[in-house]
Amino acid sequence: IVIDNSVLKISKIHLWKVVSFLSVFDLSEKMSNQIRLRLLPSTRCLFDEPVQLKVAGLRSRQVVTIKATSTDEREVVFGSSATYRADDGGEVDLNRDPSLNGSYVGVQPMGLLQSLKADTLHKYFFKNKALKPHVVKFSVHEQEADGRILAEETNERFLMGDGVSRDPIKEGNIRGVLFTPPEGPFPAVLDLGTFMSEKRACLLANKGFLVLTIAVFSDRQNMKEIHLDPFKEAVDFLRHHPKVGPVGVGIISRSKGTDIALSLAAFVPGVEALVWINGTSASVGTPLYYKKQQILSPLMFDFSKVITTKSGANLIKYATDDPLEEKNKGSLVPIERAKSQFLFVAAEDDLNWDSKDYMDEMVERLKRCGKENFETVFYPGAGHLLEPPYGPFCSSALHGMLSFSVVWGGEPRAHAAAEIHLWKKIQEFFRTHLRHTGCLHTH
Template sequence: MLKAHSSVTALLRYTGISIPDKVATCRNITCMQHLFGAVRWRSKFTAAPLLTAQPARALIDEQIAIQGRFLPPHWPVTVRAHMHSEEGDLWEAFSHYKTNENGVVNLTTDHSVGGSYVGCEPMGLFWALQPAPSAREGLRLRKKDVETPYVVQLSLWEGHVSSSKRPIEDEQTAGRLAASTVERWYMTPHTRRVEIRQNGIVGTLFLPSGPGPFPAMVDLWGMGGGLNEYRSALFASKGIASLSLAYFGHKDIPGPLDELNVGDDYFRSAYNLLQDHPEVCGERIGLIGLSYGVYLVLRMATHIGVKPMCVIGINGPLGSYDKFPGIKSGDVVNYQMLDEHGNFSLRHFTMPSMIPKENQIKFEMLECPLLCIVGEDDYNCASMETANEIEEILRAAGKAQLFTRLSYPGAGHLIEPPYSPNARVSLWTVKPKKINAIWGGHPAPHAAAQEDAWKKMLDFIEYNLRK
């Protein structure tokens, strides 16, 4: 300690700092560490455990680097993620690790040995989120207010724990070592959200920051109805204007909520509205649809006189099957669209052989590239059979070069932006009776499919709308 004292005193004299002898000779020289990083000394104190997550604020498709430090070496620890949905339901995920010889756990490089997933999955705590045991049944996590983030709490725990083994919702429970918070956004700060209620069109337009005109997408979802904005918001955050378009089950569209009350004129008007927008490059517009939205965007591209530059279809049918749309909630049971477990499924009804020829898309009329994304574990739509049929039709028409397929084993129906939790089964309707829809998909391969498909979708859009 005398040696340390003489070194500090000499350093103070060299820098010209005047300090009383009694301070210079003090055994506690912690303040010197702040002033002079090169000063080292032994201490009986160790740093408290630390959990870091960087960046703490990011878009939903960006990776977060999570690391725990200042822990005992070769020590079992749990990293937990939890958040509350906009409806107030608790979602959580757990991963189990052992620290390395330096007392560090790094989720980017280390393998989880248990919990909600196993293996090296840097974003596993996000895509593995599931409703807590106390939450309601049949939940699906979907962002409604895209102008606010998901706020995810991360925490570091001693030992390997999970909600099924011991309750840890109380953050004061013994064993919690450190915590951190991250924000997950669908919109960058200067992305603009514009509600559209014009000429009967119901939608939301998202515009990137900066000067336009921008390439653009028309974004359609499935027969779940309503207005889903989060994919469009993320497109705009990547520099692509996007119109999220409602067509079914929305209060601002005239007619019964449980019936499809719009036709070709509605979709043509929506396309033209986007094409004529002063901040959109009218010659560089693409279409994207999921589920029944696939049929609609393919119909737009081939039957109603608009000329998109590209189309993306995610797990959808090649035509409209009899008695649907126009199906009412009570008709689900009548049409026997339930599987052996009582879950709603349209897989059988979307087989190409089940769709009358007069209701099928005339793919020989397609003039733009089509990216077909298939979840091979899709339990709600005959996606693989549909992709096979489309490819065969285009090949016979001499247009095979327009077709690209991305096919993912273990992925289900709901292939969404990266790191979104998959719901294999979720609530479909409560009237006249409670019925769940089965979507399919296994957590890890479905998450891998979402990550890969999103990157390739963006590449596809960039190539076809900016070339």
């Protein structure tokens, strides 16, 4: 061995140890350099698009752990992991191969994204702003020893597609964000969230809809009463927008937003199609006013019926009063007055309230009135927070209206499948009922 032009004499045993160390080190470095983690078809995609994760260059039948990490808008770190065994050719394909253990088991191609969790309980992954992508870092790790990284790749999941514009709207009483696809005209959709979120609205705009998103509550202090008038302004804003076709406006809502959506369909002209997701048939928690008069009384909560679970989150499904009791019938939204088409969506394991029961009650009421302007979708195993697909599943989190943590329900795999199916169903429903000859954009 030559060091600084000097010859160093060592024994044969020491020489063998040095050579062995160098050869093993070189082999391991070569191996790790040859290992590749690929995201197909690209490392950049839209939030609601799947990617295929493939690992190549492993040893035959090698066991590795694949991890995902992402930080939400509140700087909370979420992570997931799953263990895989390579095939005889040293490859792992998440579209084909089952996870042996970890955050999930079995074949779940997007399981690493859908099972992202924070270290602390009851955390919802906040990704509500459209301008920044959802960034996920994937890495492949040695199963043995120190679990060193063999390969890594970053997935940028954009909420806004090419050509879609984002415009904050402050007009009259409207406070929201408008997403407009290129060209036009387009069918118009009002996205009603309990609190402000841009995610679903801009993802719908990518599909060829002009979408205005507004919140039922602008902040957590203004919850004593709700006036329908500002929401009517939003409907009228969309109806008269120069890039909107003549058919009318669609509305999409979930949870507390559903009773406002139903009320718009019942009391305001121009609502053509309405998607109701895991909601109620009555004005829950707050009285509703329109043109300075109360039109619906509040359906209240009985907090003695709240059940605290082992995790510390509360089960509130049975705490809402029955809207069919005589004393509560003034809270029911008179949807039989509505001329719009309805898509009612209920999840079997919604633990926020009994969405299936509310849906059945509305369907029965419409049938009694001779109405056929509705269709229903029921998802076994899904929970309350049905959202656009491929986001992290959330089983419990802080309730925005009640200010304590609640369980939302849902079995992760069934819930993820429901989100994929529902997202396509929503687009088909709006295209069918908001269609006109000018709206030919089906992105």
